[in-house]
Amino acid sequence: MNSMNKLVEELKGRFTLLEVLLPDQQQLIVDIDQMHLHALLSHLKATGFRQLSLLTAVDWIEENTFQLVYIVFNWDTGIHVLVRTKLPRDKAVFRTITGIYPGAQYYERDVHEFFGVAFEGNVMSFKPLFLELWDELPPMRKDFDPEAYSREKFPERPYVPQFVPKVEVVE
Amino acid sequence: MTTNSKDMRKTWEKIADYFRAHSIWMKWYCTGCGAIEMPPTMTSRFDMEQLGMGPMATPRQADVLLITGYLSAKTLRRVIYSYEQMQDPKYVVGFGSCTLNGGIYFDSYATMTRLDHYLPVDLYIAGCMPRPEAIMNAFDTLIKMIEKGEAKGWRHYQENHDWYRKNQLHSLKEVYVKDEFHE
Amino acid sequence: MKEVKLFLGPQHPGMHGNYSAHMYVEGDMINKSYALPGMLHRGFEKLMERRHWMGNLALIPRICVIEPDPNEMVYAMSIEKLAGIEVPERAHWIRMIILELARLAANLMAIGGIGAPVGLYTSVYWGVADRDLVLDIFEKITGARVYHMYIVPGGVRKDLPEGIEEEILGLLDYIEARLPEFYDLVMRSPIFQTRTRDNILLPEEVVWELGVTGIGMRSAVNKEYDIRKVKPYARYDQVAFSLPYGPYSDAFTRVDFKYVEMAQSISIIRQSIEKMPKEGPVRARIATGSALRWRVPPGMVYSCVESARGEYGYLVVSDGREMPYRIAVRGSSYPQGLLGVEKYLPGHRIDDASLWMDTMGVCAPEIDR
Numbered sequence: 001m002n003s004m005n006k007l008v009e010e011l012k013g014r015f016t017l018l019e020v021l022l023p024d025q026q027q028l029i030v031d032i033d034q035m036h037l038h039a040l041l042s043h044l045k046a047t048g049f050r051q052l053s054l055l056t057a058v059d060w061i062e063e064n065t066f067q068l069v070y071i072v073f074n075w076d077t078g079i080h081v082l083v084r085t086k087l088p089r090d091k092a093v094f095r096t097i098t099g100i101y102p103g104a105q106y107y108e109r110d111v112h113e114f115f116g117v118a119f120e121g122n123v124m125s126f127k128p129l130f131l132e133l134w135d136e137l138p139p140m141r142k143d144f145d146p147e148a149y150s151r152e153k154f155p156e157r158p159y160v161p162q163f164v165p166k167v168e169v170v171e
Numbered sequence: 172m173t174t175n176s177k178d179m180r181k182t183w184e185k186i187a188d189y190f191r192a193h194s195i196w197m198k199w200y201c202t203g204c205g206a207i208e209m210p211p212t213m214t215s216r217f218d219m220e221q222l223g224m225g226p227m228a229t230p231r232q233a234d235v236l237l238i239t240g241y242l243s244a245k246t247l248r249r250v251i252y253s254y255e256q257m258q259d260p261k262y263v264v265g266f267g268s269c270t271l272n273g274g275i276y277f278d279s280y281a282t283m284t285r286l287d288h289y290l291p292v293d294l295y296i297a298g299c300m301p302r303p304e305a306i307m308n309a310f311d312t313l314i315k316m317i318e319k320g321e322a323k324g325w326r327h328y329q330e331n332h333d334w335y336r337k338n339q340l341h342s343l344k345e346v347y348v349k350d351e352f353h354e
Numbered sequence: 355m356k357e358v359k360l361f362l363g364p365q366h367p368g369m370h371g372n373y374s375a376h377m378y379v380e381g382d383m384i385n386k387s388y389a390l391p392g393m394l395h396r397g398f399e400k401l402m403e404r405r406h407w408m409g410n411l412a413l414i415p416r417i418c419v420i421e422p423d424p425n426e427m428v429y430a431m432s433i434e435k436l437a438g439i440e441v442p443e444r445a446h447w448i449r450m451i452i453l454e455l456a457r458l459a460a461n462l463m464a465i466g467g468i469g470a471p472v473g474l475y476t477s478v479y480w481g482v483a484d485r486d487l488v489l490d491i492f493e494k495i496t497g498a499r500v501y502h503m504y505i506v507p508g509g510v511r512k513d514l515p516e517g518i519e520e521e522i523l524g525l526l527d528y529i530e531a532r533l534p535e536f537y538d539l540v541m542r543s544p545i546f547q548t549r550t551r552d553n554i555l556l557p558e559e560v561v562w563e564l565g566v567t568g569i570g571m572r573s574a575v576n577k578e579y580d581i582r583k584v585k586p587y588a589r590y591d592q593v594a595f596s597l598p599y600g601p602y603s604d605a606f607t608r609v610d611f612k613y614v615e616m617a618q619s620i621s622i623i624r625q626s627i628e629k630m631p632k633e634g635p636v637r638a639r640i641a642t643g644s645a646l647r648w649r650v651p652p653g654m655v656y657s658c659v660e661s662a663r664g665e666y667g668y669l670v671v672s673d674g675r676e677m678p679y680r681i682a683v684r685g686s687s688y689p690q691g692l693l694g695v696e697k698y699l700p701g702h703r704i705d706d707a708s709l710w711m712d713t714m715g716v717c718a719p720e721i722d723r
Binding site: 198199200201202203204206207208210211214215216226228230241243245246250251253261276279280281287299300302 | 364365366367371374392393394395396397399401413414415419420455463478479482483485486489499500501719
């Protein structure tokens with residue numbers, strides 16, 4: 001808990017954080033604007049957060065924003081920091097972090113494929129990865145309906161109740 | 172020996188089917204999560220070889236194609252590709268509820284819901300996932316079906332190829348597997 | 355020599371699951387390679403947004419086939435953190451037993467399965483047969499062989515059946531007696547030694563660059579980096595265990611560490627059976643009324659456990675409704691399975707490619723989701 005307090009103090013002193021949350025004793029959520037995200041991640045990496053555990057996005061359709069979540073981990077203290085930033089949904093373009101965490105390359109490609117967020121500077125991220133010949137909205141967006149897509153593309157087996165045994169009602 | 176009205180096979184076909192039924196090569200392709208029950212079936216505990224079946228690595232030498240569980244659109248392209256490489260007679264066994272009606276992934280955008288729309292299925296095994304006992308039982312049934320000449324899915328595929336191809340193209344747009352994926 | 359394009363997988367017996375690597379080879383050296391994932395993509399993250407919190411229990415174990423229980427554990431942990439549920443003491447210990455049995459099963463499969471790429475097929479038969487005994491125990495506890503759906507938010511689904519402790523201890527004695535035989539069969543085999551010693555190296559810089567966790571990381575960075583040690587969950591802080599670590603990671607070390615970890619799992623299960631409260635509740639009440647109407651307070655939390663291949667985590671976002679708003683899965687083999695194949699598989703020989711996949715611990719379903 002002590003190292004956590006120190007970390008929070010240090011980050012507050014160096015960066016203008018929009019919000020700081022502590023969901024758990026070894027977890028810290030930090031909101032920051034797009035401009036300072038790279039500086040914050042570089043600082044975290046230099047201070048022991050050497051591993052990028054996950055990069056993903058959340059589609060807040062009611063606010064019309066995408067929220068990018070970068071999860072970095074410090075193996076010595078066991079602290080996860082979730083760095084979050086928001087992007088406008090209609091202009092979802094951001095800069096890559098592969099210069100800081102090279103492992104982010106495929107996570108960015110993943111987010112581009114499933115949310116349509118473009119990462120400038122990561123050329124590979126514009127190619128398809130998991131899906132092949134995809135022609136619809138990026139599937140993890142909230143306005144994409146997988147059931148309708150599945151109905152249209154993959155016809156379902158018509159339900160024939162032939163397996164139900166006929167029961168004669170004795171009166 | 173005369174051919175009766177139901178069994179239209181010629182004598183040599185009956186003899187051939189008898190031998191086919193008792194030496195089956197199963198194509199070793201894990202298309203989905205049901206494949207995790209294949210190692211116990213194949214190895215010492217349940218021992219598939221007592222039925223005269225063995226795994227085969229290449230499609231051209233294999234007789235049975237197992238669709239072990241869900242099929243994503245991307246896999247289906249490759250499965251069709253390998254199925255068409257297999258030599259006649261060939262048989263398809265669908266594993267689990269996913270191949271029957273989509274199972275737990277009925278509303279997924281990536282997995283197909285009905286296997287017999289794309290490939291002729293001779294036998295389904297119900298369950299999620301089918302236990303090794305169920306798989307052994309299914310193989311036993313398949314052997315009997317081949318012996319009696321009831322497993323005629325491959326002929327159905329030949330005769331109704333246009334229908335199958337239409338369904339495949341409707342769901343997949345292209346069946347051809349590109350190799351220039353990353354360039 | 356001419357450069358040739360070559361596909362390894364998806365239909366290839368040396369490939370682990372429905373996964374593919376696209377390679378350019380010259381002679382038998384790999385010059386370039388790319389991973390082709392997505393053959394097992396089922397759209398889990400989307401489907402989980404469309405199911406109730408309780409309904410997701412059926413879906414989550416299916417993300418990783420080899421070791422489904424860490425999925426159930428991280429999901430339960432996330433919900434407990436969000437909703438502030440206190441798990442009964444006995445449930446914690448039962449969870450640990452289940453997780454370690456699952457790790458034991460996964461490691462048995464891995465030690466057995468390593469025989470296939472090196473050409474030592476006896477070990478496949480042994481490993482799979484012994485793993486089946488663990489599955490029998492699972493069947494007695496949970497009713498299912500592979501997908502258990504046993505660890506639920508608030509505890510475990512039901513109490514252990516009577517007398518299962520003796521059966522588990524008997525199984526552990528059996529597996530412990532088998533371990534030296536596995537060592538003689540696999541580790542001391544000249545085929546295996548020649549193929550794996552000083553082959554497929556994983557230096558420390560590569561671990562940090564890719565983000566490799568688990569055995570690969572511990573064998574390279576010379577520190578005991580394990581989620582069970584660094585941020586203990588359940589009651590891992592109350593059992594004594596030590597994990598192998600070292601500064602030099604080749605294929606042999608990584609398989610050897612799996613072997614050592616099996617002994618540690620056995621020791622953890624024994625301690626858990628000894629230390630756990632003999633009776634008491636195993637499931638906290640999480641909701642009044644129907645479980646399908648259950649809501650989780652809004653929030654975002656990341657929770658992770660140590661699976662047999664490394665850090666396995668879920669990012670769970672709730673907006674206070676009956677269904678999750680977003681669940682993102684961090685598969686533990688994601689870094690080495692995608693970026694690792696692209697950057698570090700080149701330079702090896704073709705016949706080492708499936709050995710590479712095996713000892714790096716690439717698990718296709720958790721990458722594709």
